[in-house]
Amino acid sequence: MASVEVRAVRKVYRREAEEVLVLDGISLEIQDGEFVALMGPSGSGKTTLLNLIGGIDQPTSGDIMVAGTNIARMKGDALAHWRSATIGYIFQLYNLIPVLTALQNVELPLLLVKMSGGERRKRATTALELVGLGDRLKHFPRQLSGGQEQRVAIARALVSDPQVLLADEPTGDLDRKSAEEVLLLLERLNREFKKTIVMVTHDPHSAERATRQFHLDKGVLTR
């Protein structure tokens, strides 16, 4: 069963009077439990496609089905609730809130769900233990290495148990060792927890860890 289905998606940005075509009729399917890599040079539209799948941007035309819901026309609060329940997003620069501890950062998505404080802490702790940071709960982002920060970000993406994990260059800002740890973690989440993972990457070595690769260039799928 397809977890993500993109049908004839076009995305045009307007910059003043100029129109920039970023995605030109993209169609693809990602099956439930797949780990796919989106590759391509800078400006090829891979992050835009990831954003469309994650419901943080909207296509100019076309349909995007994620976990059985067509989100192409979804807006506002409905889209926000859907994101909260369905998507876990991992950024290249981690984007942790600097004034919150690792535990509090991971708790953030759970603030939107009716849940006791104790239950929230318990789940966030479990997520951090899963990424190997059970001993760093009270650490602030500045007290963590880049690899650890990214693992906190992964725990934050995981904590609400979303069906789909979207990762935008998750190893792009990391050294080789930390990058390897993050890739191993993503593989494990895919293999053991059956998470569908869509990862944007420049790096062919990272892309090889995925079960399938898509290549984009100038807004179209080339492979």
Next chain:
Amino acid sequence: MNLFSLVLVNLGRNKLRTFLTLASVTVALFLFISLRGVLDTLHSSIEVGSRQRLITRNAISLVFPMPQSYGNRIAAVPGVRSVGVQNWFGGQDPRGAQYFYPQFAVDESFYPIYRNDVEIVEASQPTVPAAVPEGADPKLAAYYSEQTACVVGEKLMKKNGWKLGQTVTLSGTIYPGNWPLTIRAVYRAKNPAFGDETMFFQFKYLEQKGMGGSGRVGVYVLDLSDPERSAAVAKQVDGMFENSSAATRTESEQAFQAGFVSMYGNIPFVLNVIGLAVVFAILGIAANTMMMSMRERTTEFGVLKTLGFTDGTVFTLVLIEAAIITVGGGVLGALLAKLIVTGASTGFLPPLTIYWSSVALGIGIATLIGAISGLIPAFQASRLRIVDALRRVD
């Protein structure tokens, strides 16, 4: 952690900035409420007036006196229980003009008329027997026995470090010469609006030394037996002197005080304008600070929205953050003003009074500042598109 603690954590992000913004709102509201306090005091000074008392003054102006002979004729008007004399003295303290306090020469009927407004808390023992008028506090015996005696308000005593029995020599400005006055009693105002910072001495001393026995009176205070008849009494009194050299104007004590306050002209308006100008200047600063703080967190708002925070939730978080600073500062400033400024000495007016309604007004204005200064950044943060906030279109 919950959404409220998220707001608190964000407030603690730049502690110095939060503190300075909060402090500026606190100071602005403190100033505003203090200025309102002056207005409240002016207003409360009107309230000293009793319905049972009328004031008769020269119809032309308060500064012109009336003949002393009016007293007996006024006292004969039906409905008038007694008539007291009160005369502005305007003496200067020997230490200089900056040590100002009001002084009045009053006759022996004055204290019985105001017996419910003041109490004598300290008094000298009389050295010679003296008759105390009916209705006056017996403790005033020493005062009545000595022509140069005076009664001083408790706060004025404390402020000047005076002791009972001490002689204070005033320098007359309206009535020339040196005026030695010996403190024979200390009063405390039971009605706060009466004030505790006035000096009263005997009218006959003023009359004999300052007026050469000519007997001119500043104002007459009429104590009525029936307040319902005050309008009729006032009409009758003024009618008696209508065609005399000094026509009179008789009005309720409250109206008299209100007329006195109106002599301040546009000062209340100016005070209000200054207060509001300060408050609105702070509004601008608070709004700017909030916008700066939000702009620095643009990416974080993008992250929160990516995690599923709705526009409404982000709007509320930002608005509450602004409200905590401004309402917190406002409440603090208003309450501090109420606590510190209330009771402060004003010299001529009664001690500063701040009505709770003024405190409420201040807190209301602070809430408004919070709403306005928070609305713009809250609106901007809630309208922010995630992709713009994350600033990456690859």
